[in-house]
Amino acid sequence: MDSDTTGLLEKLFPFTFTVDSDLLLSQVSPRLGDLCPAAVSGLDFMTVFRCHRPRTVSCYEELLAAENTLFLLISHDEQLALKGQMLLSADGKRLHFAGMPWLEWMNQKAPQVRLHLGDFPKLDSQMDRDFHLISQQSMVNELESLNEKLAKAERESRDSIKVQSELFAVMSHEMRTPLNGVISALSLLSEECSSAEREKITEVANESANNLLSVINYALDYSKIDAGKMPLQMLDFSLTRMLDSVIAVTEGRAKEKEIELSYFMASDVQKLVVGDEEKIRQVLINIVGNAIKFTEVGAVNVFVEQKENLFSFIITDTGVGIAKKDFPKLFNPFWGKTKSDSETSTGLGLNIVMRLVELMSGEVRFESEEGVGTNFRVEIPLEVGKLDSIPEKESAMDALPSTFSGRVLLVDDNQVNLMLGRMILENRGVSVRTASDGEEAVKTIKDVSFDLVLMDISMPVMDGVAAMQEINLLPSPPPVVALTANVGDDFAKRYFDAGFKGYLKKPLEQAAMVSELSFWLKPSTLDVAGAIVSGEMLFNSDVVEELIKQIGNENYLHVRSLFIDESQSRITSLSNAWLRRDLEKVRKEAHALSSSVASFGCEDLSWRLKKIEAAACLGDATEIVRYMTDIDSASKDALDIVLQYGESEEATNR
Amino acid sequence: MYGLIHAALRDLILEDHGVETWNQVVLQSGVPSNSFLTMRSYSDETTMALVDAASQVLMLPTNDCLQVFGHYWVARFAPKEYGGLLDHTGGSLIEFFQNLDALHDRLSTSFTEFKPPSFKVKINTANSAVIKYVSSRKGLTPFVIGIITGIGERFDTAIHIDAVDSSNSDQGEVSDILISMASNG
Numbered sequence: 001m002d003s004d005t006t007g008l009l010e011k012l013f014p015f016t017f018t019v020d021s022d023l024l025l026s027q028v029s030p031r032l033g034d035l036c037p038a039a040v041s042g043l044d045f046m047t048v049f050r051c052h053r054p055r056t057v058s059c060y061e062e063l064l065a066a067e068n069t070l071f072l073l074i075s076h077d078e079q080l081a082l083k084g085q086m087l088l089s090a091d092g093k094r095l096h097f098a099g100m101p102w103l104e105w106m107n108q109k110a111p112q113v114r115l116h117l118g119d120f121p122k123l124d125s126q127m128d129r130d131f132h133l134i135s136q137q138s139m140v141n142e143l144e145s146l147n148e149k150l151a152k153a154e155r156e157s158r159d160s161i162k163v164q165s166e167l168f169a170v171m172s173h174e175m176r177t178p179l180n181g182v183i184s185a186l187s188l189l190s191e192e193c194s195s196a197e198r199e200k201i202t203e204v205a206n207e208s209a210n211n212l213l214s215v216i217n218y219a220l221d222y223s224k225i226d227a228g229k230m231p232l233q234m235l236d237f238s239l240t241r242m243l244d245s246v247i248a249v250t251e252g253r254a255k256e257k258e259i260e261l262s263y264f265m266a267s268d269v270q271k272l273v274v275g276d277e278e279k280i281r282q283v284l285i286n287i288v289g290n291a292i293k294f295t296e297v298g299a300v301n302v303f304v305e306q307k308e309n310l311f312s313f314i315i316t317d318t319g320v321g322i323a324k325k326d327f328p329k330l331f332n333p334f335w336g337k338t339k340s341d342s343e344t345s346t347g348l349g350l351n352i353v354m355r356l357v358e359l360m361s362g363e364v365r366f367e368s369e370e371g372v373g374t375n376f377r378v379e380i381p382l383e384v385g386k387l388d389s390i391p392e393k394e395s396a397m398d399a400l401p402s403t404f405s406g407r408v409l410l411v412d413d414n415q416v417n418l419m420l421g422r423m424i425l426e427n428r429g430v431s432v433r434t435a436s437d438g439e440e441a442v443k444t445i446k447d448v449s450f451d452l453v454l455m456d457i458s459m460p461v462m463d464g465v466a467a468m469q470e471i472n473l474l475p476s477p478p479p480v481v482a483l484t485a486n487v488g489d490d491f492a493k494r495y496f497d498a499g500f501k502g503y504l505k506k507p508l509e510q511a512a513m514v515s516e517l518s519f520w521l522k523p524s525t526l527d528v529a530g531a532i533v534s535g536e537m538l539f540n541s542d543v544v545e546e547l548i549k550q551i552g553n554e555n556y557l558h559v560r561s562l563f564i565d566e567s568q569s570r571i572t573s574l575s576n577a578w579l580r581r582d583l584e585k586v587r588k589e590a591h592a593l594s595s596s597v598a599s600f601g602c603e604d605l606s607w608r609l610k611k612i613e614a615a616a617c618l619g620d621a622t623e624i625v626r627y628m629t630d631i632d633s634a635s636k637d638a639l640d641i642v643l644q645y646g647e648s649e650e651a652t653n654r
Numbered sequence: 655m656y657g658l659i660h661a662a663l664r665d666l667i668l669e670d671h672g673v674e675t676w677n678q679v680v681l682q683s684g685v686p687s688n689s690f691l692t693m694r695s696y697s698d699e700t701t702m703a704l705v706d707a708a709s710q711v712l713m714l715p716t717n718d719c720l721q722v723f724g725h726y727w728v729a730r731f732a733p734k735e736y737g738g739l740l741d742h743t744g745g746s747l748i749e750f751f752q753n754l755d756a757l758h759d760r761l762s763t764s765f766t767e768f769k770p771p772s773f774k775v776k777i778n779t780a781n782s783a784v785i786k787y788v789s790s791r792k793g794l795t796p797f798v799i800g801i802i803t804g805i806g807e808r809f810d811t812a813i814h815i816d817a818v819d820s821s822n823s824d825q826g827e828v829s830d831i832l833i834s835m836a837s838n839g
């Protein structure tokens with residue numbers, strides 16, 4: 001082989017040398033010299049390399065015989081392995097070796113030797129294969145991690161389906177119990193019922209319906225928190241006022257069970273804070289409500305402490321306590337829910353407590369001993385308020401007129417809703433027309449002018465949104481407010497986009513309805529400013545009848561005259577006490593009077609006196625003024641009725 | 655580009671900024687979640703959508719983002735699985751630069767839809783050189799700069815970018831990157 005050829009060969013193969021018939025090396029390529037310093041011209045081939053293939057080479061003739069086979073050579077220092085071929089020179093006297101690193105061997109046995117891309121012929125695929133293997137491996141890794149993710153997602157979706165269906169079962173159960181209450185109560189209502197029985201039945205139905213509503217509210221809260229749709233509303237508020245309202249909501253139940261209920265605030269607790277008052281209130285009502293539920297004797301107390309920005313609410317009870325084995329399950333949404341006795345279940349409530357507290361970056365813990373009681377500790381970080389006092393929140397209803405004048409079109413396909421809506425509206429002095437679907441509504445609006453249209457969204461024939469489109473085309477369309485069970489920002493936006501001026505949530509709530517009416521309608525001139533509507537009867541004759549039945553007419557007449565005298569003097573002393581601002585006396589007089597007037601059927605008067613008593617307890621002067629203002633005339637009216645009732649009834653019945 | 659590049663961007667953000675940030679990037683980019691298979695080639699728009707979203711979420715200009723990414727690619731990502739290949743690319747900094755084309759040539763046999771860049775090195779003095787980068791894509795010069803500084807670290811050498819002269823056309827982008835090198839050892 002001439003030197004040109006050797007040069008070409010070297011370009012194709014970075015590792016070349018020549019061996020003559022005496023097995024002596026020459027023309028060692030530079031890269032070979034670098035990586036195998038023993039490969040020096042003039043040295044014996046056999047002292048530098050051993051042949052891995054062909055196996056049995058000990059002389060030049062054997063090398064020659066293997067000319068067309070694969071050579072795998074390993075340097076005696078084990079630092080280099082080559083793969084290549086021997087080629088006979090043109091004169092037949094020498095063999096030329098042309099080769100490249102044996103990559104597999106090098107990777108395994110001499111990984112420390114740095115090979116370069118240039119060490120390999122361009123056409124050699126060892127490197128490519130190496131790279132390919134790496135890529136394959138990374139794809140396998142990828143596949144494994146995807147598999148893992150898939151398995152995890154599968155597990156999670158299975159778990160979540162399980163959770164959902166358990167929730168569904170629990171909710172159904174929780175809803176069925178109060179619904180059964182409503183149904184059975186209503187089925188007892190019949191013509192033959194006395195009015196006292198009717199009242200009792202209505203009360204049961206009402207209570208069950210409220211229970212049902214609270215379960216549904218739980219479900220809605222639960223799904224709202226779950227979907228992250230319960231943003232925090234950070235506002236200034238008064239801790240005292242918030243706690244008062246927690247107590248006000250729960251004390252009825254505590255009184256029934258004769259359990260003490262109160263709260264204590266450490267003297268260094270800042271009363272004005274910034275936080276989500278509604279959520280904290282909801283949490284406390286829930287825990288206090290539970291504490292009362294599980295306590296038969298003793299007390300439920302709420303203690304409030306503050307350490308820097310961390311406020312702790314500690315709710316203690318002297319109730320049945322929680323069994324140790326139930327500790328881990330306490331906040332589980334389904335715990336206790338499968339028992340048929342709904343009294344023992346706290347499930348969703350406590351779960352929501354935990355979620356709400358977490359939402360406020362707080363913590364809720366508890367300790368409990370069976371038969372001794374339970375302590376819940378809710379810790380919530382709150383900012384200390386910047387305001388000196390919180391402006392008195394006027395209750396929405398207080399500021400609003402109670403009756404209106406105007407014409408309202410009520411549109412709903414459900415006859416019961418139409419009837420209820422009509423009753424509520426007419427009670428408010430409004431004149432009402434009704435329509436059962438969108439088409440009828442549009443037709444009516446074309447004929448008669450209305451001050452306000454209240455329209456259901458989903459209706460047959462023409463739904464609310466379609467009707468709204470037609471109404472928009474009229475020359476002077478009346479304001480239309482949507483009635484809908486779908487609430488939430490998305491829906492609200494959709495309704496406003498369609499041209500509705502507002503929306504009211506179904507089932508209709510008085511307060512929201514009144515506030516909407518007050519926006520669109522004029523207050524009625526008949527409206528007595530600040531009139532107090534107690535919702536109680538001025539006089540309940542059943543109570544007096546019952547009393548007469550128990551003590552006889554003669555005794556009744558006697559007691560009645562004592563009662564009238566006594567009441568009149570107590571009213572005077574109540575008014576005097578109030579003039580002196582002697583709250584303790586006000587409270588006592590109001591308390592004594594409220595129960596005696598109730599025994600003579602003066603329910604409205606009794607209700608007012610209870611309000612006065614509660615306000616006196618809380619030292620709430622505004623509230624006392626509110627109910628004291630017309631107490632004289634109210635009591636005169638009530639006592640007159642008691643007197644008159646006796647007179648006329650005597651003549652006819654006895 | 656190949657999913658390998660997307661996966662590298664993902665790992666960079668996951669390692670340095672956390673999973674929340676990464677989720678935000680994916681959401682912002684609108685790129686489907688199955689765009690990260692190493693050996694699958696995705697449209698360059700997909701790649702750029704990820705880069706743009708990352709720059710918005712991290713509030714870094716796109717060029718800075720690309721540079722950080724380039725550095726991460728060669729200093730932290732490629733060595734994890736392709737360390738051997740990087741080792742083979744060169745025993746010295748200059749040799750490494752000279753072998754970049756050979757490296758991408760090798761890759762082309764496995765990545766059949768590969769549209770690799772090309773690099774030529776012109777050595778000015780012992781510590782100064784011009785690297786000519788030719789790409790069929792536009793706007794990736796900052797990525798190259800990030801990679802170049804990362805390669806410097808492999809060889810314990812601080813690389814300073816003295817000048818960048820870029821021009822682009824329908825065919826893509828050509829940049830002459832003038833570097834000076836100072837060995838840290």
Ligand code: HEM
Pocket residue numbers: 655656658659695728732736739740754757761765767768769770771788789790791794797798801802
């Ligand atoms: C083991 C090492 C490497 C691997 C596995 C690799 C792989 C890849 C892959 C898969 C692409 C996508 C191209 C396409 O899909 O069409 C790419 C692009 C690119 N690579 Fe590499 N590469 C490596 C090392 C390097 C190095 C050391 C540089 C040095 C400058 C570099 C510079 C680039 C550039 C600039 C691009 C963008 C494409 C363009 O400019 O058009 N790569 N590489």
